[in-house]
Amino acid sequence: MTDRKISRRFMLGGTGAALAMPSLVLAQEVPHRRNVMSFSPQRWQDHFDTLGKAAIVADTTSRALHYWDGDGETYNVYPTSVPRTDELTKRGYTEIVRKKVGPDWTPTQSMLEEDPSLKYMPPGPGNPLGTHAMYLSWPAYLIHGTHDTRKIGRQSSAGCIGLYNHMIEELFAIAPIGTQVRIL
Template identity: 70%
Template sequence: MTQPRFTRRHLIGAVSAALAVPTPLLAAPSVNRNNIMGFTTQHWQDHFDTLGKGCIVADTTSRALHFWAGNGKVDKVYPTSVPRTDDLTKRGYTEIVRKKIGPDWTPTPSMLKDNPDLKYMPPGPHNPLGTHAMYLGWPAYLIHGTHDARKIGRQSSSGCIGLYNKMVEDLFAMAPVGTQVRVI
């Protein structure tokens, strides 16, 4: 019996076929690798005097959220969505004042001005706040999840900091009310 031969022609064909596969099919479905390569390393000591209950630095330039637990044992970085424009970006110090699993969503007056068709949304799969929300001391500014994974790593929000639902669930469990937040 004759063994099939693997020729140079077969090798060129296999490599050409592999190169023709769209890049998104090669990457993990929930992570856009091109959007998370620009993370800037942050250190909590550069932003806060103490860890307190915990610290969050939301870096809108590198589109990353850095979290440090109050006990100093947890240090995590998450890719985020950030506000679409600078005028929607509130920068400075605040804290988490409330947390909610299954948040409902009401469009703000500025959102309604841009799109009068927006309506209140109860918790659920199409809610723009995703599965978990952490409300900041600034009115209408949140750290929340999103069901639209395409938004992560992009300037796509109306002012909030968005995370993948699985990642906001992880952060939600670790960051208590009173966690210090700085948006830079």
């Protein structure tokens, strides 16, 4: 028989490992059923007959934008801001008709009725459209960036779909004009 002394550090480490083991085993055995951000998974086939040039589904319920390129090789999901109310949310099919780096912003008539102090804003840090904008075939509806990162993941827009500036820059680069869009 050996005369081994068990140190306090050894006992604490062994006890911690024993307590953590059930959690580690469970984490390996149970598949993740949903995304951490609670995005609802989407399939382009549920929304479009073909991918065409590319396809976007903006899901206002899960506050996520899903993008597929034309050959289906690329699938990206982006967290978004969505319209503040259902009345501001236009749903249906549209497409990207124009893209602009450094967009300027002019408030719509309904925005001015709600807040008469709103004024035209040139491109820059205070501009609510962020660094990039993709204009849809519906007048005054865009997919754009935002400098106010607190808006992402919330009902905070006047009708548009907003993304973090670095994410709209990425999407802007890969989504061509003519990309089909569905707002849910």
